[in-house]
Amino acid sequence: MTRGLGGLFRGVQSLTSLPATRAGLGHPSACVSLRTMVALPSFLSFEPRDFSLPNSSWSSEMLRLYEQYSIQCEVETEGGENRGGQWQRLPSYNRSLKYATGGNYLSKIIQSKARLFTRNIRDPGAGFEYVVFANKEEKRCVCIFQAGHRLEGPPGHVHGGATATMIDTVTGSLAALLSGPVMTANLNINYRSAIPLGSTVLIETSLDSEEGRKKFISCKVTSTDGSKLHTEATALFLSINISHLLQGG
Missing domain, CATH: 3.10.129.10 (Hotdog Thioesterase)
Structure with a gap:
């Protein structure tokens, strides 16, 4: 599973032409670097959505x-x-x-x-x-x-x-x-x-x-x-x- 996730990130990197982040893919901090340097699509976002915050339906x-x-x-x-x-x-x-x-x-x-x-x-x-x-x-x-x-x-x-x-x-x-x-x-x-x-x-x-x-x-x-x-x-x-x-x- 880890290899599969690594392949996914390498594919994103090659599309965005950011070779500087390639070497660090095995380390969690690389995820932060990639996220700050590239505007990832929403389905690749690492931030979990918190559903306990107020929305328009709350009384x-x-x-x-x-x-x-x-x-x-x-x-x-x-x-x-x-x-x-x-x-x-x-x-x-x-x-x-x-x-x-x-x-x-x-x-x-x-x-x-x-x-x-x-x-x-x-x-x-x-x-x-x-x-x-x-x-x-x-x-x-x-x-x-x-x-x-x-x-x-x-x-x-x-x-x-x-x-x-x-x-x-x-x-x-x-x-x-x-x-x-x-x-x-x-x-x-x-x-x-x-x-x-x-x-x-x-x-x-x-x-x-x-x-x-x-x-x-x-x-x-x-x-x-x-x-x-x-x-x-x-x-x-x-x-x-x-x-x-x-x-x-």
Whole structure:
């Protein structure tokens, strides 16, 4: 696979007549040099797109909550130091590949078009619109979630499977933040009241306990003011070696 990627870059270089970059193709820094010297087509871009940023479909309530948590996040100063709150916004794209052998380099190329499957609907607002904020010190995550019309189950309301998907995504994000690569071992969900399509809800998760490779996490889905409980859940995640997983082990 590496030889194939190298051939692709050599082809791009020959088309753009930049022999000065040929010698360094085997080193990751060469990718940066090539990118800064050549205006690559979008399909060759190394930058993954972050789908957890506001777009035109976000409701005023979702934007309000996004701003509320954003101002509590860490910020990076010009000197490269982190300063600010204990929260951090988690980018929404596939990050698993970086844990494989050599994945840190390969992921910069492949992740440019890799997305969590909840982001596979191209139309903004039609499917899963969400952003996750994490507090590693307090071992909890908060997700602001807005469901689009393609997630309909009961008329005018969100399908229970879509809610389960989001619960798995957010509890898994917390487990992965605390211990690296994980897989869902158990997900137990109690549905209390249906979520109206287009509404904004909060998905809050916290770590209950841990035993070796096991992470036990609880979750609740509520209205943004906390007055209505939509769903409760508990989840069990197991730490894994993702290199073995990708190799079929």
